[in-house]
Amino acid sequence: MRTLVAWCPDWPVVAAGVALDQAAAVVGGAGGRVLACSAAARAQGVRRGLRRREAEARCTGLRMLAANPDGEARAFEAVAAALASLSPRLEVLRPGTVALPTRGPSRYFRGDRALTDRAAALGEEVLAGRGHCQVGVADGLFAAVLAARRGVVVEPGGSAAFLAPFPVAALDLAASLGTSSSAELAELANLFRRLGLRTLGDVAALPAAQLAGRFGPAGVRVATWCRGLDDRPPHPRVPPPDLTVVAELDPPADRVEAAAFVARALATELGERLAAAGQTCTRVRIEAETEHGETLSRRWRTEGLVLAVALVERARWQLDGWCNGTGAVRPTGGIAVLRLVPEEVRADRGLQLGFWGGATAADERAARGVARLQGLLGPEAVTVPRCRGGRGPAEQVVLVPAHAGVPVGNGSSHASAAEVQAPWPGRIPPPSPALLTVAVAPPVEVLDATGAAVAVTGRGIATAAPARISVAGGSWFEVVAWAGPWPVDERWWDQAARCRRARIQVATAAGEAHLLILNGGRWALEATYD
């Protein structure tokens, strides 16, 4: 399909409000690499993917900006709105790049070139000198993206020839098409290069069947792009308005159960309507409104779930959390209107669960439970442990909020093995204590046989053997054995955050074992080996 792509170069930098002649770079992602840089910075050798320090070394006075995807998208909305006057079927590929099919507008504006000039003028007008807008037209979305980079109009049928001389590294730009991740494409491009396929023309010359056999679906997609074709239509199907289902509750429902009962009928109706159209819905907005006009609207992903069941569950969680939640947000009246709005609708291709690996039934069940609890308690209250390196027992594992709807048990949320297995001098050797003190560690008095307080010298040696301890002013326990101290000198380079501490293990006559920590001359109970 013939497509027009408008591209604003270095959009993250432009969106941050940096003047065109200023050297600036946007840094973000894992490891803090350069995501985008201004033309002035590029002239001094700054490139995408450089480490922050390297970029600073190449260009002195480089202004570093933190990546702000939300802000970029917000700032781009003005440009997208201006270009939407050309065609309503506009699609934002990512902030900085939009695509629209040219068939109608091109005829209206008398040709692709006139349309291109018009689009560029609209873009430049909105940007008002803060940035540029380049426009290209070609057959196929991928070819159009590259045409926009060059700012050219490729004649109909000329996309394959236009793409042929590009190096395979240009496949990286296809990440904005949304079907393949950037990492997947980079790996594929690397593989092509090693196999001796240097240009997109080389790839396009291979038989599609062989590409499919060797590289799978990704290979088929790449072959399609390189021939100047599309692997999907360039605009998502806008859901027709009649798919929204509404129910008015009269009298308003005071109890969640009553509202959930109505939601069940609504969800069934929505499921039937979608099924009649042969479609499925991957994102739904559930809106509830009370008789006093308070509204609660929340979006839910329903991909890979049985729609009607999932919707009833989610409606119930949402209403449960709202009506029975904390007092501040609780509605004052009964629920009067319930609305289910499908936001992403696409053809129903069915769902195939993985045979080996992938999400199992247990993972699905757990993910549902997590989503339900998050509806009940709020997203922060449901956590999953994450391994992290550290010296103290409490530092080695931290709790992070679980992601709603995503099977939580993927290894990606865990820190690298290198971080966990790093030496951490001063770390208490395993076994780890099974009970930690939360919040404030209770103070402990540690006395030696003569009744004098035990301290640790600057060289990390205990002044005497502990003989008895008392936790938080409680009764005294005789220490039968002890070990340590393990001195820790952390963050000595930072005046504010530095701390010198020492830990000892004590075993009491009662059979209990504790981990005590000395901080600023005071002992405290850090953990118990229960």
Add this chain to the structure above:
Amino acid sequence: MALARPRDVEALHQAGEWARPVTLVSEQLLPVLSSLEPLLPDGGLRRGSTVTVDGAPGATTLALALGAAASASGSWVAAVGLPSLGLSAAAELGVALERMVVVTSPPAQAWATVVAALIDSVELVWVGLPRRVAAGDAHRLAARARERGSVLVPLAARGATATWRARGAAWPEPADIRLVVSSTTWAGLGGSGAGRLEARRVEVVATGRGAASRERRVPLWLPGPDGRVLALGAPSAPVLRRFDHLRRDPFDKERGGGSQGVAG
């Protein structure tokens, strides 16, 4: 009425074979570490059962060890109301943290709801009991676990400090299996600060209802010197190193650090 002939009896036995339910008891078990098998009448955690763990220091570790094998073999586990749980200890015992959900402090009025939701979604739940548990709540939760096939492990909630004082509430329901750690001895600490806490010998007493009513006493390494839970006296139990001869500082003698007895 005539006595049944031997052929009829044989046919009846055969019919009984055919009509037997397909699911066997052994298929409804969650696996446990091999050293804990002697504690449980079925050699595993029966799905839907309630197992309380209590006793001298060591209850938390024993509770974590109960879920380790199930978690490692792909089951999901959850901990609720246990803000002081040492998760690195759980990981060392073999609990797969990537399949674990933690709700540290559920609000008091929603406690039963949260526990019920977790029973619905994971296969083993460690439940920290609040100050007071209504008997009705406990009954309903146990029934829910039985229905959903999840194992409920109630633990008297305690911070590390509370071990010194009276414990929280006890589980008001009669549990299917009650595990009590009856004695604890630590090993590995040398005299005058040498060594480290290395291994712990405990004795666990298991009682319960039905098949579990016969009392079982099992001595265990919890954990053993290699970090695993081992049966005491198992041939693989390694000999502990002693640290009595080691001194970390040559000047230590002058301060009269005095050789302490090894704990255990």
